[in-house]
Amino acid sequence: MDYKKELVEYAKLCEIKGLVNALEGNVSILDREKNLLYITPTGTRKATLEEEDVAVLEFDSEKQLSGKKASSEYRLHKAAYLARKDCNAVIHSHCEALTSFAIRGEDVVCDAMALFRIVKGRAKCLPYGQPGTVEIAKGIEEAISDSPICLLGNHGVICIAPTLDKCEAWLEGLEGATKTMLLAKQSGELKPIPGFWEQF
Numbered sequence: 001m002d003y004k005k006e007l008v009e010y011a012k013l014c015e016i017k018g019l020v021n022a023l024e025g026n027v028s029i030l031d032r033e034k035n036l037l038y039i040t041p042t043g044t045r046k047a048t049l050e051e052e053d054v055a056v057l058e059f060d061s062e063k064q065l066s067g068k069k070a071s072s073e074y075r076l077h078k079a080a081y082l083a084r085k086d087c088n089a090v091i092h093s094h095c096e097a098l099t100s101f102a103i104r105g106e107d108v109v110c111d112a113m114a115l116f117r118i119v120k121g122r123a124k125c126l127p128y129g130q131p132g133t134v135e136i137a138k139g140i141e142e143a144i145s146d147s148p149i150c151l152l153g154n155h156g157v158i159c160i161a162p163t164l165d166k167c168e169a170w171l172e173g174l175e176g177a178t179k180t181m182l183l184a185k186q187s188g189e190l191k192p193i194p195g196f197w198e199q200f
């Protein structure tokens with residue numbers, strides 16, 4: 001697999017979809033076999049990212065081997081990879097709808113839309129942690145133990161998956177569903193799906 005090529009492709013897609021922007025958000029892939037972390041660099045617009053820009057780090061030592069300076073959020077990504085051995089891709093986003101819950105310190109809870117089955121009806125919100133430090137990931141092990149998505153208090157959201165394709169799809173889907181839920185709430189109460197919580 002060409003990890004740099006795939007990372008560039010999905011980083012650009014994430015910017016097109018509004019999941020990341022020039023200043024916020026980052027994307028990574030972990031090559032567990034070679035113990036290498038590929039992550040978008042700091043201060044680089046994802047839409048213009050080139051393969052030579054991709055930051056490559058030794059996963060265990062965190063020593064940077066090549067590319068531009070890694071995003072300071074690599075510690076957040078590392079925490080997610082350590083928490084879930086089935087996780088090989090991470091997207092950290094400041095997408096509008098999900099982040100609106102994060103800055104209120106609230107879980108996203110919905111039993112009225114099938115897509116929320118991705119997170120078993122609830123995307124948990126972690127307490128605030130200083131960006132770029134290990135504190136931002138405090139509690140992430142429990143929050144993503146049975147869910148691919150959790151919120152970061154006063155900050156944003158993180159999504160994990162076995163592949164970047166699934167990671168981007170799940171994040172894009174849940175962000176869209178959250179926007180729809182918020183719109184529906186403006187006109188009244190949501191109608192729960194019968195038996196929604198019984199399936200988990």
